[in-house]
Amino acid sequence: MKKLLAAATLVIASQFALSPAFAVTPQQQRMADCNAEAKAKNLAGDERKAFMKQCLSAKKDGRAAQQEKMKTCNAEATKKALKGDARKAFMKECLSN
Structure with missing residues (x-):
């Protein structure tokens, strides 16, 4: 009986360890990458x-650059009055350039 209880406890504990609640956020990943590079x-x-x-702000700048590119492309598409499939x-x- 004790072995069965211990096995069940282990299975339940492993389920919590693998749950998405412990997923790494993009900020945590950036920090880990920069730490590894510094080390x-x-x-x-x-x-x-x-x-x-510098490392952490550079990573953010890449995202900001992509957002800026999106704004620029969007403005061009609007200026050209593109709609539907032509706009897509x-x-x-x-965006691929």
């Missing part, structure tokens, strides 16, 4: 702090 470069103290600040095709081409 690989053997950075410490103020040098590490400056690197981390234009946006796809514009």
Whole structure:
């Protein structure tokens, strides 16, 4: 009976460990990536702090650049009065460049 109870407890505990509640957020992933890069470069103290600040903001800038590109492409499509499939095709081409 004790073995059965222990096995059941282990199964239940493993289900909680694999639940999506423990998923890594994009911010956590960015932090982990920047930390790994700083460690690989053997950075410490103020040098590490400056690197981390730059690394974390650079990752955000990539997202901001994509949003800016979306705004620009959207404005061009509106200026050209594109609608429907023509607009979709234009946006796809514009965003891929």
